[in-house]
Amino acid sequence: MNSVLELDHVSLSYQGKPVLAECSMSLQEGDFCYLLGPTGSGKSSILKLFYRETKPTKGDVKLHGESIQNLADRKIPFIRRQLGVVFQDFQLLHDRNVFENIAFALRVTGTPSSTIDQRVKHLLDLVGLGHKKKEDVRVLSGGEQQRIAIARALANDPDVLLADEPTGNLDPGASTVIMELLHQINKEQNVTILMVTHDHSLVKRYPGKRLELKDGTLYDPSVTPTQRLSSI
Numbered sequence: 051m052n053s054v055l056e057l058d059h060v061s062l063s064y065q066g067k068p069v070l071a072e073c074s075m076s077l078q079e080g081d082f083c084y085l086l087g088p089t090g091s092g093k094s095s096i097l098k099l100f101y102r103e104t105k106p107t108k109g110d111v112k113l114h115g116e117s118i119q120n121l122a123d124r125k126i127p128f129i130r131r132q133l134g135v136v137f138q139d140f141q142l143l144h145d146r147n148v149f150e151n152i153a154f155a156l157r158v159t160g161t162p163s164s165t166i167d168q169r170v171k172h173l174l175d176l177v178g179l180g181h182k183k184k185e186d187v188r189v190l191s192g193g194e195q196q197r198i199a200i201a202r203a204l205a206n207d208p209d210v211l212l213a214d215e216p217t218g219n220l221d222p223g224a225s226t227v228i229m230e231l232l233h234q235i236n237k238e239q240n241v242t243i244l245m246v247t248h249d250h251s252l253v254k255r256y257p258g259k260r261l262e263l264k265d266g267t268l269y270d271p272s273v274t275p276t277q278r279l280s281s282i
Contacts, residue, residue: 053115054079054242060109071094073268082236085246086264093246097212101133102126102168133271134203140195140214142187148198149183155205193224196265229256
């Protein structure tokens with residue numbers, strides 16, 4: 051199996067304050083992995099490293115086996131087209147309707163107009179909101195807005211989805227819908243998913259790989275402390 055997302059002894063500091071310390075991880079094609087940890091532990095920072103919102107202070111960040119931290123700024127948009135990103139607060143465009151929110155992601159990457167309608171229709175059907183394509187996004191429920199955000203993240207057919215607390219602003223019913231949708235996308239489309247969350251109850255209900263971040267250190271909770279020490 052090929053490594054899709056990888057951190058190799060990555061450290062990160064903001065204004066001299068350490069956030070991550072010698073963190074390493076590797077996700078393979080088709081993995082569904084939860085990134086757990088308390089608020090403020092640096093979970094979102096790990097996602098930002100992968101979509102090049104920030105760069106490590108030390109170490110190597112890889113996407114599909116290629117280092118990305120030293121890429122020229124002009125190449126960053128091309129890296130981001132390989133990733134879909136979903137945020138806790140949806141980040142939809144309120145001056146555009148449902149259809150246009152998804153179509154916008156296709157237009158900025160130069161997708162021919164002749165294929166946009168078909169692609170948006172497919173994505174709306176995937177998230178179960180084909181009947182909402184002309185709606186103002188501001189009138190949608192939180193769960194519906196997040197499903198539109200997921201459709202937009204998938205617009206350019208990425209093979210990696212980064213989800214930053216995608217259920218954080220949702221009630222339990224809407225959270226269930228989002229989790230089932232994400233796992234469907236993972237299984238049926240073989241999309242590698244790295245999901246930041248602090249909700250351990252969701253992790254128990256929808257199993258996947260787990261990584262935990264505590265005090266700047268990233269570790270696999272399935273590995274005992276003794277095993278971790280013996281692997282150093």
